[in-house]
Every structure is written in structure tokens, then in C-alpha cells.
Amino acid sequence: MITRFWNYQRLLNHSIKSSNNKERSRAPFFNHMLFFIFMYSFIFTLDGGGIVFFPIICTLSIVYQIINSRNKLFEIVPVSKLYSCLNIYLFVLGVILVFISTFVLLGVFSLLFNNIMHMHFVLNFNLDGSNVILSLRDWKSTLIPGCISIIITSILLPMFFIKNNILRKCLTLLSVALATISLISFRNTLPVLPVLGEINFLKSIKLLPQYNEILLILSCICVVIFPISMFISYKLYKGKRCLVS
Amino acid sequence: MENKSLEINNLTARVGDFSLRDVNFSIEKGTIMGFIGKNGSGKTTLIKTILDMIPKQSGEILFDDIPMLGNEEIVKSKIGIVFDSLIYPLNLKPIKIKKMVSPFYKTFDDEKFYELMKRFDLDINKKLSAYSKGMQMKFGVVMALSHNPELIILDEPTAGLDPIARAEVIDLLLELMQNEKRSILFSTHITSDLEKIADYITMIDNGKIVFSKGKDELLDSYMLAQIEKDSITNEIKSNLIGLKETTFGYQGLCPSDFKTKNIVGVKTARPTIEDIMIYMGSNYGKFYKEVKQ
Numbered sequence: 001m002i003t004r005f006w007n008y009q010r011l012l013n014h015s016i017k018s019s020n021n022k023e024r025s026r027a028p029f030f031n032h033m034l035f036f037i038f039m040y041s042f043i044f045t046l047d048g049g050g051i052v053f054f055p056i057i058c059t060l061s062i063v064y065q066i067i068n069s070r071n072k073l074f075e076i077v078p079v080s081k082l083y084s085c086l087n088i089y090l091f092v093l094g095v096i097l098v099f100i101s102t103f104v105l106l107g108v109f110s111l112l113f114n115n116i117m118h119m120h121f122v123l124n125f126n127l128d129g130s131n132v133i134l135s136l137r138d139w140k141s142t143l144i145p146g147c148i149s150i151i152i153t154s155i156l157l158p159m160f161f162i163k164n165n166i167l168r169k170c171l172t173l174l175s176v177a178l179a180t181i182s183l184i185s186f187r188n189t190l191p192v193l194p195v196l197g198e199i200n201f202l203k204s205i206k207l208l209p210q211y212n213e214i215l216l217i218l219s220c221i222c223v224v225i226f227p228i229s230m231f232i233s234y235k236l237y238k239g240k241r242c243l244v245s
Numbered sequence: 246m247e248n249k250s251l252e253i254n255n256l257t258a259r260v261g262d263f264s265l266r267d268v269n270f271s272i273e274k275g276t277i278m279g280f281i282g283k284n285g286s287g288k289t290t291l292i293k294t295i296l297d298m299i300p301k302q303s304g305e306i307l308f309d310d311i312p313m314l315g316n317e318e319i320v321k322s323k324i325g326i327v328f329d330s331l332i333y334p335l336n337l338k339p340i341k342i343k344k345m346v347s348p349f350y351k352t353f354d355d356e357k358f359y360e361l362m363k364r365f366d367l368d369i370n371k372k373l374s375a376y377s378k379g380m381q382m383k384f385g386v387v388m389a390l391s392h393n394p395e396l397i398i399l400d401e402p403t404a405g406l407d408p409i410a411r412a413e414v415i416d417l418l419l420e421l422m423q424n425e426k427r428s429i430l431f432s433t434h435i436t437s438d439l440e441k442i443a444d445y446i447t448m449i450d451n452g453k454i455v456f457s458k459g460k461d462e463l464l465d466s467y468m469l470a471q472i473e474k475d476s477i478t479n480e481i482k483s484n485l486i487g488l489k490e491t492t493f494g495y496q497g498l499c500p501s502d503f504k505t506k507n508i509v510g511v512k513t514a515r516p517t518i519e520d521i522m523i524y525m526g527s528n529y530g531k532f533y534k535e536v537k538q
Contacts, residue, residue: 007345014334014345071332075298077349078321163300239300239314 005087008074012091015066015073030169034176035061041180046187049201052142055099056149059092060156066091067160068168085234092153141206147218152179154222154229161236249307250274250396250428251295256304258294263452265291268304270447270457272396272428277418279443279460280432281518283526287452288432289329292400296326308396322350325394329401331381335374339367339384343391350392358391365413378405386414390421397421397429403438411435415442436518446518448525455525460518468513469520470499476510487524498524 038057042050066074067088074084156175162168190204208214249271256268265287272278282288293299295306297313306313308320333342339362347353362369365383373381382405389397397418403411415438421427422442433439439446439460447457456463472481473494482488485497498516516524 003348007348010345014337071328071330072298073332073334076321076326076332077346078318079349080318083318 004079005090008077008079008083008087009091009094011074011077012066012087015069015071016062031061031064034064034172038176038180042183045180045184046201047199049145049203050183052145052202053149053152055096055103056153058099059095060153060160062095063088063092063157064160064172081238082234085230085237089157089230089233092157096149140211141202143215144205144211144218145202147215147222148183150222151218151225154225155179158229158232158236161233163236163239248274250309250426251430252305252307252310253295254305254307256291256294256306257302258290258299258304259302260290260299263287263290265294265452268449268452268454270454272430272445274395274426274428275422276444277422277429277431277442278457279436279439279446279518280430280449281434281436281439281446281522282449282455283522284434286449288449289400290452291449292398292430292432295398296324322352322392323395325389325392325397327382327385327389327397327399327402329404331373331385333373333384333388335381336372338370338372339387340369342373342388343369346388347391353392355391357393358387361387361390361417364417365410379407379410382406383410383414386417390417395426395428397427399429399431399433401433402431403433403435411438418442436522439518443518448522450526463521464515464518466501467498467516467521468501468503469496469516470503471496471512471514473510476508481508481511487526 035057039050039054042053042057044050046053066072074087156172159168159171159175162171187199187201187204190199190201191207191209192198193200193203193207205211250273252271253268256265258265263285268291270278280288280291290299294301297306297317308323311320313320337345343355343358347355347358359369362384365380365387367376367380367384367387373384376384382402386399386402389399399418403414406414418429418431419442422429429442431439431443443460445458446460446463448455458466467486470481470485471494472485477495482495484499484503485495486499488495488497494510498520499513
């Protein structure tokens, strides 16, 4: 059971590289484009705080490629579609955990490095290292973006299973655009930092007067939306006539 | 019904501008079906649709009377597939791929895997990227056969192989057919391979099945006719399929019941599958009518 599960995760992982030359030449342009739009709009519009969404964006980009590649290595083995679907969701969680662990290690390393060197500077080169360190020091400010990440994942993943190419791409782009606009709008409602006199996405979140209420609502949404997302993905993966032609 | 390892009824599917239309054919257990057609005729599309990699719009696909939808676990365990290009990641060694894939098959035979690897002279500890294209294809065949499938679907498996390796694969397939329950769907351009092993031939053109017949019945149904320029008449022309003008006269395929014995300047010969494919390929409309009759 566990061997099968582990091997299926490995098959999913290797599905990214299992394409032949013909496949490679048709490289996932859409996927890369989506990744850059998503990543850059988040980083530039969320005062560098968009970095907390980096794991989810990378994961979604990888999963899009796996689900929509021509040679689906994970589909050659005899398993039910439900098993495949559940494993894809688990794969998403696994990859996110890997990214978060890498981030934590990176942050811890940066902190240690700073302490060892007795210098009070943060690397201004990395993917905004100050935000990585801030995320680690102030975990409270990352809870809301974490919940938002789960909601974005739950909305986008079922779309990746739509077999109609144009419909899938249009809906994905639309969702990415809406997510970006919603996050920018959310950022603009955040309180101004008294010290700096301006809004900083990560730092301002914890100053929200209704922080606990918002976190509770978002957590509840996550609990409800995730299984619904899995169910819709399974139905789409199994095949719905109107969405497969 | 029970004797069919694969049955396709009224299958329709669409990929971009290309569509498979009203596809019907079946493979009896213990037989080899050769699947022919020119490039872009829909062979790989049909195979991928059969395997549910391309969604079908309508129709029915039954594997030993079981539909794929909802029974993926049972159906896929009974099928061995070789695609026209290697599906496995090139950065892995065959031994790792085996370890990764074998737990999913109850019938995966480790001994058989090692035996086939040895037989094809493939190093299990060498990365697939270090294999030649022919070796990669052979590895695909090994992986498809190691779990003792009842239905083997081969999409141009001999395309990148040299004649010796091709002969090895063909011999292996013939050995496998000693099991009477086993069936093979063999898509290829190399029709000489089919002359050796196929029991039935199915031809597809532009997404539509042109014919699906017993090989001998098909070869007996037609004659390859060579007609001298002076002997050609409108009646002969109308009976020839894929009429071609050559330096010496005309050449074409004609139904075997077309009486040519008394006509001066007409020579006939038994066609090969390749002849039938070539002449039919250029004259599908006319031929289709004839096969229907």
C-alpha cells in the first residue's frame, strides 16, 4: 500500500521529465507564461510579500505540466482514476511542503549567517530575503496568505483537469487574473504601518483589527473548498462530455 | 462476444481539427491484428483513444467485454502498451523504472523482465539516455510484456529498429502468441512485418476504418494488374483501384474476380499488404465502396 503510494508519487514526479523530443519542442509555453505573470504580479504588487505565494505558484505550475502533458507516465499503471486524482492532490501538498521546508532552511541559514557574521543586514539580492526572514520570525503574518494559497489551489486544480484546451487555458488565465486583482484589493484594505507610514503586505496583515475573524473565515473556507475541489477534479478527470471535446 | 479481447463500436473522437469517425473493429483472442494507414491517418490517435488518453465523444470500447471507464485498474493490468516513442524518463535506469512500475501489477514477472533484458542485450544499470533509439524501443517492449498482458498494443514498435532487432521483436511476439488467450494490435508502416505475423489487417484513412479483414482473405480479394498501353480500355480503367501510369503502361489493383485472363496485354500478380496500402491510400473513396459491397 505504502510502496504503491510512494511509487505513484515518484511516477508523478517523473511525469514532468517523461516526454520525448517531440513533446519537448511543444514545451509548456502557456505554463511558463502563467508562472511568470502570476509570480511577478504577486511580487511587484504585494511589496515583496508575494514571496509567500512562491511555493504554491511553483507547485501549480509543475502540476499543470504533469496533468496536461501528452505522455502521462502516471496513467500507464493500472490504478483507478480516483486513486490518480487523490495522489495528484497529495503530490501538490508534498511539493508545497518541500518548497516550504526549503524556504525555512533558507531563512534559518540566512539568520545564522547574519548572527555569525555579527552583521545586521539582510541579503538584498535573494528573492527578498528580508521577507523570508520576516515570514519565519512572524509566522502569524503568513497564516492568512497560507489560507489564501489553499483557496487558490482548490480553485485552480480542477481547472487543470478540463480536457478542452481553450476552455482550460481561458479559465486558468481568468482565475489567475482574478486572484491577482483580489489580492491587490485586499492589500489596499490593509492598515498603514505607523512606523513607515505605508502599507506592507506581510507586516500590515498582523495589524488587521479583525485578524482573528478573517483567519477563522478563511480557515473554514479552506476546510470546505478543498474536498469540493477534489470532487470536481475527479469528476472532470473521469470525463464530462461538455468539457472534453 | 466472449472471444474478443478488444471490441470497438461506433467510436467517435476529436483532437483539434482531426476526428475519428464511426470506428468499428474487433480483435479476437489469440490473434494478431495489423493496423496500417499512412502518416496522419489516425493510427496513434485511435490507439490513444482506445487507451482513454484522448476522450471519446461517442461509442463503446470494450476490453474482454469490460469498458475502460470505471474499470481502469482491471483493464490496464491486462494491457501491455508500447508507444511510438519511449514514455519513460530518460534520466532513469531500467532497474529503477522496474522498481517503480512493478508494484502496480500483480502479475509482474521479475524473472521475465531480467530474461527479456538479457535477450535484447540491454544493460539494466545504464541510464535510458545512454541507450540508442532502438534499445529504448526494445526496453519499451520489455516493460510492456513483463506483466504478462492479455492484450498487447504496439504503436510502431519496430520503427527505429534495425532488421536484426526487428526480427527479434517479431520472433518474441510470435512466441507470445503461443498463449491462445493473448492478442496483439500492431500498428506499423513496415508492412513486411505484418506479412509474417498478422492474422487480420485493419486499415485506417483520415480517421475512418477502410477495412478490417483477415490477411489471407484480403490478399485473395485483390490482384495487382499491369496493363500495356495498347490494351487499356475504359472498362479496365473503371475496375482498377489507384490507377497509375508507368513507362510500360498502367498499373493498379483490381478485384480478384475481375476477369483478366482473356485480355491481351494484362498481367496479374498477388499483391502484398504494402501494394494494397499504397493503391488504396490514393483511392480511398472508390475502394471503400468496394469493400462495403
